[in-house]
Amino acid sequence: GGVRYEAESASLSAGGTVDSNHAGFSGTGFANGANAVGSYVEWQVTGPASALTFGYANGTSAARPVDVAIDGAVVATGVAFPPTGAWTAWSTVPKPLSLTAGPHTVRLTATTADGPANLDYLDVSP
Numbered sequence: 001g002g003v004r005y006e007a008e009s010a011s012l013s014a015g016g017t018v019d020s021n022h023a024g025f026s027g028t029g030f031a032n033g034a035n036a037v038g039s040y041v042e043w044q045v046t047g048p049a050s051a052l053t054f055g056y057a058n059g060t061s062a063a064r065p066v067d068v069a070i071d072g073a074v075v076a077t078g079v080a081f082p083p084t085g086a087w088t089a090w091s092t093v094p095k096p097l098s099l100t101a102g103p104h105t106v107r108l109t110a111t112t113a114d115g116p117a118n119l120d121y122l123d124v125s126p
């Protein structure tokens with residue numbers, strides 16, 4: 001099994017909040033990033049890993065794309081977080097991204113003015 005890093009323990013860029021008003025999330029809440037280009041959520045995690053899975057909800061009708069950076073280097077661009085049907089409908093975006101052993105940062109940065117989806121957790125899988 002992997003390790004879950006809750007988004008309520010992540011670092012948020014200015015304007016981001018930890019909310020709990022849409023039921024069904026893991027842990028005690030979720031990260032509601034600011035609705036802006038460049039809005040980010042960053043986790044501090046420990047490798048090794050071969051897959052990263054992001055839990056999220058997107059109650060709008062448009063995807064909320066992000067760039068994924070590991071230790072400050074972008075490793076995936078325009079990763080879509082598609083609509084989930086409601087802010088209370090939670091889904092996952094799995095990515096086959098690897099981490100070496102030891103500490104790393106994983107940052108999702110919104111590339112549209114809508115900001116990121118509501119982010120629930122990052123699962124780090126060996």
Ligand code: GCU
Pocket residue numbers: 019022032033035060087114115116117118
């Ligand atoms: C609504 C919703 C928020 C969400 C926001 C958004 O306000 O309640 O949880 O973050 O839309 O569009 O990002």
